[in-house]
Amino acid sequence: MSLVVVGSVAYDGVETPHGKIDRMLGGAATYIALAASYFTPVKIVAVVGDDFAQEDMDLLTSRDIDVEGVERVAGGKTFFWAGVYSADMNDRTTLRTDLNVFADFNPKLPEGYRSSPFLLLGNIQPALQRGVRGQMNGVKFTGGDTMNYWINDFRGELLETLKDWDFLLINDSEARLLSGEHNLRRATAKILEMGPKILVVKRGEYGAVLFTRDCHFMAPGYLLEDVFDPTGAGDCFAGGFMGYLAGRGIEPQSGNMDFSELRKAVIYGSVMGSFCCEKFGVDRFRTLTREEIEARYQEFKSCTAF
Amino acid sequence: MSLVVVGSVAYDGVETPHGKIDRMLGGAATYIALAASYFTPVKIVAVVGDDFAQEDMDLLTSRDIDVEGVERVAGGKTFFWAGVYSADMNDRTTLRTDLNVFADFNPKLPEGYRSSPFLLLGNIQPALQRGVRGQMNGVKFTGGDTMNYWINDFRGELLETLKDWDFLLINDSEARLLSGEHNLRRATAKILEMGPKILVVKRGEYGAVLFTRDCHFMAPGYLLEDVFDPTGAGDCFAGGFMGYLAGRGIEPQSGNMDFSELRKAVIYGSVMGSFCCEKFGVDRFRTLTREEIEARYQEFKSCTAF
Numbered sequence: 001m002s003l004v005v006v007g008s009v010a011y012d013g014v015e016t017p018h019g020k021i022d023r024m025l026g027g028a029a030t031y032i033a034l035a036a037s038y039f040t041p042v043k044i045v046a047v048v049g050d051d052f053a054q055e056d057m058d059l060l061t062s063r064d065i066d067v068e069g070v071e072r073v074a075g076g077k078t079f080f081w082a083g084v085y086s087a088d089m090n091d092r093t094t095l096r097t098d099l100n101v102f103a104d105f106n107p108k109l110p111e112g113y114r115s116s117p118f119l120l121l122g123n124i125q126p127a128l129q130r131g132v133r134g135q136m137n138g139v140k141f142t143g144g145d146t147m148n149y150w151i152n153d154f155r156g157e158l159l160e161t162l163k164d165w166d167f168l169l170i171n172d173s174e175a176r177l178l179s180g181e182h183n184l185r186r187a188t189a190k191i192l193e194m195g196p197k198i199l200v201v202k203r204g205e206y207g208a209v210l211f212t213r214d215c216h217f218m219a220p221g222y223l224l225e226d227v228f229d230p231t232g233a234g235d236c237f238a239g240g241f242m243g244y245l246a247g248r249g250i251e252p253q254s255g256n257m258d259f260s261e262l263r264k265a266v267i268y269g270s271v272m273g274s275f276c277c278e279k280f281g282v283d284r285f286r287t288l289t290r291e292e293i294e295a296r297y298q299e300f301k302s303c304t305a306f
Numbered sequence: 307m308s309l310v311v312v313g314s315v316a317y318d319g320v321e322t323p324h325g326k327i328d329r330m331l332g333g334a335a336t337y338i339a340l341a342a343s344y345f346t347p348v349k350i351v352a353v354v355g356d357d358f359a360q361e362d363m364d365l366l367t368s369r370d371i372d373v374e375g376v377e378r379v380a381g382g383k384t385f386f387w388a389g390v391y392s393a394d395m396n397d398r399t400t401l402r403t404d405l406n407v408f409a410d411f412n413p414k415l416p417e418g419y420r421s422s423p424f425l426l427l428g429n430i431q432p433a434l435q436r437g438v439r440g441q442m443n444g445v446k447f448t449g450g451d452t453m454n455y456w457i458n459d460f461r462g463e464l465l466e467t468l469k470d471w472d473f474l475l476i477n478d479s480e481a482r483l484l485s486g487e488h489n490l491r492r493a494t495a496k497i498l499e500m501g502p503k504i505l506v507v508k509r510g511e512y513g514a515v516l517f518t519r520d521c522h523f524m525a526p527g528y529l530l531e532d533v534f535d536p537t538g539a540g541d542c543f544a545g546g547f548m549g550y551l552a553g554r555g556i557e558p559q560s561g562n563m564d565f566s567e568l569r570k571a572v573i574y575g576s577v578m579g580s581f582c583c584e585k586f587g588v589d590r591f592r593t594l595t596r597e598e599i600e601a602r603y604q605e606f607k608s609c610t611a612f
């Protein structure tokens with residue numbers, strides 16, 4: 001079933017210990033859409049300037065991503081972000097953030113998007129996220145991301161928005177900030193009372209933990225020999241997770257949303273995040289095949305089963 | 307098969323966000339021996355002063371731990387350590403280290419210990435570790451722990467010692483320091499060339515990873531709702547891991563050391579580490595049963611299988 005992805009499409013400048021790229025395709029919605037496209041039809045909603053290159057649009061369409069919802073602002077420039085990673089790549093410093101056309105992003109869904117059953121909201125202002133959901137007809141599964149800034153400064157709006165979500169994806173420090181609890185089990189129990197039925201806490205290189213009210217599932221991070229560029233890994237996790245569920249039509253109302261499918265979705269998310277780190281930016285997705293994805297899924301199994 | 311455990315038996319003063327204990331039984335060998343005692347007969351080698359309380363010795367013997375190798379120095383005082391944990395318990399500050407009789411610890415194995423097939427060397431001077439191994443007759447499986455201090459300042463001695471080990475247990479920062487590689491897979495590949503056939507890298511709350519030349523296995527950390535006191539958790543991991551293997555007689559020469567048994571040993575180690583954190587010091591081992599251990603082992607399975 002089709003998945004609508006809303007968020008940033010951007011250009012990134014990235015420096016890691018493995019090299020430096022001044023300008024390349026990036027943005028949360030880009031990574032999410034590319035990762036999800038291996039599992040389900042994807043429709044993307046974003047805004048770019050007229051500097052957005054046709055070859056970058058072509059990469060999206062080469063993965064059969066519907067780009068009707070990518071608004072192009074004449075005379076505007078695409079969101080640009082630049083950052084540099086620490087030697088161990090566990091920290092990064094933002095060097096530049098030019099919001100450009102993204103500053104006025106007010107997502108409008110094309111008619112053909114509105115009946116999609118799956119919606120994944122990238123990390124944007126909570127009220128905008130709510131507005132997008134309001135444009136959908138009969139959405140069956142809403143997931144989304146957020147960040148410290150919205151948790152701290154837009155808390156009321158965020159809590160209002162979360163009430164309608166089926167799935168929230170955050171990292172461990174965000175979970176602690178949102179809940180006010182340091183202990184992860186206590187933190188997640190509190191967050192599950194805010195609305196989302198499914199919570200995934202990303203823990204960077206250490207993997208991710210899935211929580212519902214009754215169960216939890218721990219997935220380790222894949223041990224790569226070379227992490228070239230971690231940019232977008234969390235978004236690729238989101239794309240793999242939601243993409244898998246959408247592809248299988250797994251949502252609460254269908255009655256097939258058992259915990260075993262959610263576990264598999266976490267592993268597919270982890271698989272997509274791991275591939276993302278193997279090359280700069282979105283480069284790994286130029287060649288990645290579904291067969292490679294399945295092979296890594298099996299590798300996860302053999303590294304965790306006992 | 308019996309397991310000889312060598313290391314510190316101490317008194318600890320510990321402060322965590324959950325409370326403060328001025329003086330309680332501690333020490334690496336104490337934790338290792340208690341954890342291993344659930345799986346196999348244990349013989350402990352350590353030194354204490356004449357301030358060592360009979361009730362603490364009684365706790366060890368109540369778990370059928372052989373204490374013949376615990377030397378009591380008349381007029382001496384037992385090793386004392388005190389520390390305070392940070393609010394999130396991920397860091398601790400040492401407030402006091404009185405080595406006392408431990409400063410001159412020169413482990414001598416009672417005759418009845420020397421033919422034990424399994425040996426676990428706690429974190430002491432590498433030359434002492436080597437000396438202990440030299441006192442054994444036909445030891446079949448040697449494992450041990452080390453720390454930054456020995457890696458930095460006694461590197462040559464440590465490398466000489468590691469050559470004879472089957473199993474090394476270290477944490478991730480120690481693995482990086484020992485190998486000079488940041489990436490964990492590269493780091494562990496280098497360490498496996500130093501001697502040990504089996505390497506376990508502890509990652510604190512994030513679990514542990516087992517490496518051999520051909521395979522690796524990732525175990526997540528158990529998610530406790532309350533971590534009362536993390537002191538000794540790594541030692542309990544060691545005790546559970548080696549205790550399980552010793553109890554099953556699993557060592558390289560027996561031909562039964564397949565990777566699936568090593569995986570199980572990692573989970574038993576993780577289980578014992580998790581119980582350790584549930585109460586102050588060794589208190590959890592006063593009531594812990596083998597049934598509780600098996601139940602948590604199954605819980606690990608249900609939280610990680612997919």
